[in-house]
Amino acid sequence: MVAGVLIDWGGVLTTSLSDSIARWIVADRIDHAHYHAVMSELVRQAYDGAAEGSQETVVHALERGELDGSAFERDLAARLLTLDGVPPEAEGLLERMFAGFERVEAMHDMLRAVRGHGVRTCLLSNSWSNAYPRDGWDELFDAVVISGEVGMRKPEPRIFRHALDLLALPGESCVFIDDFEANIAAARALGIHGIHHRDAETTIAQLESLLQIPLRPA
Structure with missing residues (x-):
């Protein structure tokens, strides 16, 4: 599970x-x-x-x-x-x-739905000395791991282990969503399920299938 x-x-x-x-x-x-x-x-x-x-x-x-x-x-x-x-x-x-980054609301709504079903969440991001818009993060994440703040980076196994420790969960009980295949491969090597993100609709559908819970409005 x-x-x-x-x-x-x-x-x-x-x-x-x-x-x-x-x-x-x-x-x-x-x-x-x-x-x-x-x-x-x-x-x-x-x-x-x-x-x-x-x-x-x-x-x-x-x-x-x-x-x-x-x-x-x-x-x-x-x-x-x-x-x-x-x-x-x-x-x-x-x-x-990075000025062209815009929020993808469907993905933010999905995280709120995930937490609403009791699933724990962790942001796991490699930073390039960039600022993050942190307003509302309390609604989205149980834990936050930003590479430049912890001195580790994806795809190093230790950063995934650190994130798992913060969630107090084993790798096989977690899924990792990323748009970079090397990071997905590193997570899978630790027993973490991987979803290679390409677009919101596909990722949300894959996560619904894995979690066996609805994540989109009816």
């Missing part, structure tokens, strides 16, 4: 990261092809290979809170180019990248 839901923030409880990035690329006149090449390599280095013990990168450090946002902004800006062939403005870069 599933008694706990672990869930990501950006791209799951919000609109997709790719949509937000697309808006920022246009607004800041970023060279899209160059950005894609740079970011693909950073993400590959951060998520490929063993979850623990792999080569450390600036993304590892940022997500664990070992590198502050302004330092990462300077590093990333130096790697990127605008359409004018110069680096973008570093200050405020991360805020501009």
